[in-house]
Amino acid sequence: MGVIVLGLMLLSLTIWLGLLCFWGQFWRTDQQLEVTETQLESLPVVCAVVPARNEAELLPTTLRSLLLQDYPGSFNVFLVDDRSTDQTANFAEGVAHAVGKPQQLHIISGESLPSGWSGKLWAVEQGIKSASKFAPDYFLLTDADIEHDPGNLRRLVAKAVQEDLDLISVMVRLRCESFWEKLLIPGFVFFFQKLYPFRWVNNPNNPTAAAAGGSILIAREALERIGGIQVIRQALIDDCALAQAVKKSRKDKENTPCPMPNQGRIWLGLSSLTRSLRPYDSLATIWDMVARTAYTQLNYSPLLLLGTLVGMPLIYLVPPMCVIIGAVWGNWAIALTGLLGWLLMSLAYYPTIRFYKCSPWLAFSLPAIAFLYTLMTLDSALRHWQGRGGAWKGRVYPNPDNL
Known part of the structure; x- marks a missing residue:
């Protein structure tokens, strides 16, 4: 059992190393409009x-x-x-x-x-x-x-x-x-x-x-x-x-x-x-905002939804779980590897937390945030299958393929 848990943790750690090194430096916040002041060369209408x-x-x-x-x-x-x-x-x-x-x-x-x-x-x-x-x-x-x-x-x-x-x-x-905005909105941007x-x-x-x-x-x-x-x-x-x-x-x-x-x-x-x-001052309002289009983002694909439901826990939940499991079992290889993965994701999340001027400790909450967003995505799919997807401002929009 310990070998399986360690294998999952190493896979999660490998994914995080790949994301940080080869995924467009997505975690940085340096692409900002106000970074450099530009001068108008013409006055378009x-x-x-x-x-x-x-x-x-x-x-x-x-x-x-x-x-x-x-x-x-x-x-x-x-x-x-x-x-x-x-x-x-x-x-x-x-x-x-x-x-x-x-x-x-x-x-x-x-x-x-x-x-x-x-x-x-x-x-x-x-x-x-x-x-x-x-x-x-x-x-x-x-x-x-x-x-x-x-x-x-x-x-x-x-x-x-x-x-x-x-x-x-x-x-x-x-x-x-x-509270809910500080917990979930930076995560939405991330x-x-x-x-x-x-x-x-x-x-x-x-x-x-x-x-x-x-x-x-x-x-x-x-x-x-x-x-x-x-x-x-x-x-x-x-x-x-x-x-x-x-x-x-x-x-x-x-x-x-x-x-x-x-x-x-x-x-x-x-x-x-x-x-x-x-x-978005409550969990319900943020939940509705995400659930409105999350399944649309997956192109209404059950296969992509399944991949999300498997991938999100593997990437975000396995590291903190391994810290706990490793500590309980006294297996420090699992605990330390899990801690390393948790630290990597927290370091990746920290620039967004700093941009939003939130407490640095919130960077360690990314696993819980990811868990909530995964549930929102699942709910988005359920709403779509029930004919309630895409609801906004009193209107409900069906799958475009059915229009």
Whole structure:
């Protein structure tokens, strides 16, 4: 029995060594928008599109931050009121007048949701259609719960222009105030970076593509080249689907067969200043947020789900269990090997913990966090099989294959 346990621990340790050495340095937090201050070389026309469904409570802060961007170029905001019942449109109009920017805000009354579209993407599509009359060079796709740093747009545009990027996005700082947020939100970011190592995403020669939907700047030409938002209209994980579509597009403006090396380039990083105000102050709210799309992330595959249910315990739970088992059995080879694996995963998690300014001791809680996320993933699959998958803001979205 001891040989089997030691073998499992050595396998787990080998996986961790492989992840740390060869998996795109996913554990680092150095890909940040604010790391270097960039200078504007030109002033492209930018239009922001904000889908809003019952966001009256947050708009006085979030919309205000968007309208007060220090970007010196032409900038207009198109807020799509997605059939809200809390007077979202009235609050938005009031915010614009309060900051003296009524001419900069354009409020669009959302039309009823057609078949085959997710609610958010249908709202984005309507916003883009309305904004197109300004012939923008870039669209800023952002959520109604994001409080933008005053220089966020300026930095996004400067980086996009200087590095010739078709799409640039930042994972904004998620709210991390309550007990459950401090325990689970940094873990959410850690697992996202592990799934999509930012260095791989930012490498044009690597097929890995991802984006964070809270703040995405996309070139109008790139959006037109991939066929518009409608090409991802059924996607529940729409930000990553958009990034994948852009990175795969390798044709030049004339649509010739010869790919252009600078097209399809994307960048994804963290933001330390722009933040989400969406509260996840209970286990239930975080659970629902993850369970909504976790099985979608696995492409609704029972085989991938099985691999997750086996792999997550092997990688995250075996090391601390071996520490306990080894200590009980008096087998110090098992205990010390388990401790080494636990320390490696804690060191990998520590940069994310530090980025979120949480207690360093939380780095050792990754096994418990991974266990909870594994249960959330299983629940996501159960909800899908029961026809409750993809529920969000009063809507339930089925498997796109069944649409």
